[in-house]
Amino acid sequence: MSTTVHSPARRGRPGNDRADVVAAAVALFNQHGYEATSVGMIAERLGVSKSAIYHHVASKEELLKQALDRALSSLESALVSAQAQNPQTPEEHLQQLETLIRATVDVLIDELPSATLLLRLRGNTELERAALDRRRKFDHAVARMVAAAADAGDLAWRSDTRATTRLVFGMINSIIEWYRPGGSLGPKQLGDLVVAIVFEGLRH
Amino acid sequence: MSTTVHSPARRGRPGNDRADVVAAAVALFNQHGYEATSVGMIAERLGVSKSAIYHHVASKEELLKQALDRALSSLESALVSAQAQNPQTPEEHLQQLETLIRATVDVLIDELPSATLLLRLRGNTELERAALDRRRKFDHAVARMVAAAADAGDLAWRSDTRATTRLVFGMINSIIEWYRPGGSLGPKQLGDLVVAIVFEGLRH
DNA sequence: GTCTATACTAAGATAGAC
DNA sequence: GTCTATCTTAGTATAGAC
Numbered sequence: 053m054s055t056t057v058h059s060p061a062r063r064g065r066p067g068n069d070r071a072d073v074v075a076a077a078v079a080l081f082n083q084h085g086y087e088a089t090s091v092g093m094i095a096e097r098l099g100v101s102k103s104a105i106y107h108h109v110a111s112k113e114e115l116l117k118q119a120l121d122r123a124l125s126s127l128e129s130a131l132v133s134a135q136a137q138n139p140q141t142p143e144e145h146l147q148q149l150e151t152l153i154r155a156t157v158d159v160l161i162d163e164l165p166s167a168t169l170l171l172r173l174r175g176n177t178e179l180e181r182a183a184l185d186r187r188r189k190f191d192h193a194v195a196r197m198v199a200a201a202a203d204a205g206d207l208a209w210r211s212d213t214r215a216t217t218r219l220v221f222g223m224i225n226s227i228i229e230w231y232r233p234g235g236s237l238g239p240k241q242l243g244d245l246v247v248a249i250v251f252e253g254l255r256h
Numbered sequence: 257m258s259t260t261v262h263s264p265a266r267r268g269r270p271g272n273d274r275a276d277v278v279a280a281a282v283a284l285f286n287q288h289g290y291e292a293t294s295v296g297m298i299a300e301r302l303g304v305s306k307s308a309i310y311h312h313v314a315s316k317e318e319l320l321k322q323a324l325d326r327a328l329s330s331l332e333s334a335l336v337s338a339q340a341q342n343p344q345t346p347e348e349h350l351q352q353l354e355t356l357i358r359a360t361v362d363v364l365i366d367e368l369p370s371a372t373l374l375l376r377l378r379g380n381t382e383l384e385r386a387a388l389d390r391r392r393k394f395d396h397a398v399a400r401m402v403a404a405a406a407d408a409g410d411l412a413w414r415s416d417t418r419a420t421t422r423l424v425f426g427m428i429n430s431i432i433e434w435y436r437p438g439g440s441l442g443p444k445q446l447g448d449l450v451v452a453i454v455f456e457g458l459r460h
Numbered sequence: 461g462t463c464t465a466t467a468c469t470a471a472g473a474t475a476g477a478c
Numbered sequence: 479g480t481c482t483a484t485c486t487t488a489g490t491a492t493a494g495a496c
Contacts, residue, residue: 067461083378088291090489104462106491146459172376174287208452208460215441215449216458222430223423230422237419245419248412253457254420255350256412271479294471308480310473 068098070118073108077115078165086116086169087176113179116169120183123159123166127190130155134197142206146251149201152194153224153250154243160227161239168228194221220250272302274322277312281319282369290320290373291380317383320373324387327370331394334359338401346410350455353405356398357428357454358447364431365443372432398425424454 076097080089091112095102109115134152139145160167175181198217202209209216224246231242280301284293295316299306313319338356343349364371379385402421406413413420428450435446 069461084380085289085292085378088289091491092489100461101463102490103464103492107461112490174289176288206460208456208458212441212445212449215446216453218434219427219430219450219453220458222433223427226423226426226430229426237416241416242419245416246423249420249423249457250453251457251459252412253453253455254412254424255455256410273479295473296471304479305481306472307474307482311479316472 068100068104068108070108072098073105074115074118075165077112078119078169081116081119082165082168082172085172086180113177117179119166119169120173120179123163123170124183124186124190126159126163126167127156127170127187130159131190131193135193139201139204142201142204145201145204146206148197150247150251152197153220153247156221156224157227157243157246158239160225161231161233161242164228164231164233171225171228191221223250272304272308272312274312276302277309278319278322279369281316282323282373285320285323286369286372286376289376290384317381321383323370323373324377324383327367327374328387328390328394330363330367330371331360331374331391334363335394335397339397343405343408346405346408349405349408350410352401354451354455356401357424357451360425360428361431361447361450362443364429365435365437365446368432368435368437375429375432395425427454 073094077089077094080093080097083089084093089112091105092102094115095105098104109118131152133155134148137144137148137151139148170183170187173180173184173187175184195214195217198209199213201207202213227242231237237245277298281293281298284297284301287293288297293316295309296306298319299309302308313322335356337359338352341348341352341355343352374387374391377384377388377391379388399418399421402413403417405411406417431446435441441449
């Protein structure tokens with residue numbers, strides 16, 4: 053069981069390792085949904101038989117868990133990095149939100165497959181509900197940060213802070229629906245664009 | 257085959273009609289995904305046996321088609337109503353976009369189940385790809401309307417009109433992820449909020 | 461690390477009775 | 479409008495050889 057995440061030069065017999073299997077699984081989970089993806093489909097994509105998959109993981113659910121952990125950890129790191137700022141003035145609160153928005157955009161792009169999986173979860177199993185709970189904790193921490201910025205003034209959160217926060221992060225999360233690496237738009241530029249729309253709007 | 261959509265008082269033997277079956281199916285498609293939803297699950301939700309479903313529709317796919325047609329027709333109507341405005345001045349272009357945004361929000365709320373189904377499509381079958389094609393035509397028409405507004409001036413579409421449009425409608429579409437009827441926020445207020453964020457941004 | 465073979469379960473759909 | 483019974487295919491997972 054070579055648990056190495058990115059071994060630079062693999063030892064031993066060629067073939068697939070755990071990371072390969074997870075990557076193939078996540079791609080298929082995103083295309084067909086977790087429930088509708090069979091172990092046979094994952095095996096087929098890797099060019100091996102079904103039972104070869106069970107050499108790497110104990111169950112189909114373990115593949116889901118791997119990917120969700122990865123996405124959640126990355127998002128939580130983004131939040132922590134913004135929380136480190138400890139803002140005092142209204143302008144510093146705005147800067148903190150900007151940091152959070154850019155860090156979230158970066159995570160969505162860097163972890164596009166696993167983040168996509170997370171954002172499409174429906175909570176149909178215990179594992180999925182646990183992941184959604186963890187995501188809800190993240191959302192609440194974000195909401196607290198936004199509320200603090202609104203309290204400090206300088207932010208037109210338009211009476212309903214909760215709905216506004218959902219809309220803003222709905223916009224950010226929608227990136228996974230269309231963003232593909234290698235396009236003309238890089239992470240930095242996309243972050244600029246999102247921040248500009250959120251804070252300044254589209255009217256001249 | 258009583259094809260009535262909302263018969264005020266049903267004739268004949270009590271039980272489920274086509275609309276009941278479609279509604280149950282859509283709810284389950286949204287929760288588990290189309291592929292992962294079995295006809296047996298639909299039957300169970302309605303309290304009947306599997307084969308009772310096949311009295312109302314010829315296949316599982318027909319249930320999907322019904323719902324997607326409904327969502328697409330509603331969205332296309334919203335677009336047509338905005339297109340009827342034929343704007344001349346920059347301010348009229350802005351008003352046209354506002355009309356489109358409000359009409360889209362209304363459709364998402366009024367047709368929440370079927371709109372949710374449409375927005376989560378992955379294009380894994382011919383039917384799904386046909387629906388996605390129809391949705392793409394809608395998106396392109398929206399993009400043309402936005403481009404016309406940008407050309408008329410008065411709109412800070414920040415160099416990349418395409419990405420900006422995607423982000424804005426990503427925000428609007430994200431409504432389906434959390435909006436539930438009966439909350440404190442009505443369609444009108446939500447439309448106000450979206451329009452305010454999109455045009456004015458959050459900074460004071 | 462991968463294979464074939466197999467156990468067991470559930471899927472979509474049909475036939476024909478009530 | 480719904481039922482039971484059935485056909486056929488495909489799902490998750492395991493056993494044990496190479």
